[in-house]
Amino acid sequence: MHSQKVQKIDLNNDYPCPCRRRGRLVPITLTEAFGCNRCQQIFVVQENGYVIEQLSTTYPYKRAWRWTGHQWNIAHSSLASGYFPLTLAIIFGLLFLLLLTTLNAPFSSSVTFRVIAALVLSMMLVLMLWLACRR
Template identity: 60%
Template structure:
């Protein structure tokens, strides 16, 4: 069984490109401490004492980083998009814990408000996530 522990990245070795759906190879860039992909033209630098590969990009506001396990890349800093399902379930659970007691304690004369409120409370966080993590 291959080791899951991160291995030090050697700048003189070729690696597969960590970008998803790419079949490129990372090759060292001469006279620099960087590597470039021969297919997607992305440039990567080695950080954290040689254990983390970080993508250089001016168009993406959050830096992507990976660790080499000896046979594949794994995300160094998992982002919110990697944990979308647990975060989404957590948001729904919090909304239900807040909305349900309010709905049960209120007079049912204003049922339109209680129908619009949970929809608004679910759409606003989803819209905020969409705007924050769009490319």
């Protein structure tokens, strides 16, 4: 079993590309960066040499990895993971209030129907948002 302890990235070594299995990261001379010989991506060394970050990306967030000595592990941003649940809670509250004020209850039911319907719809919409952002 391989160690999962994060190792410092040696700027003179080459590593497997975290994006593709067959590519190799080769050091770019006179920089603290690597280039993949297969996918042509550039990766910059960050956080005192323990993290590489993809420089040019089409993703809305920067992708980063840590080297364990045998493989790359995704480095999660603590800022993004801390604010995501708060953002979901705020969206849930706003959706709940919006749906509560706009839903019309049938004649035979009371305000309880509106509250339950707004709650269920809000939960479904937030769940769909969470599932979409998970990827």
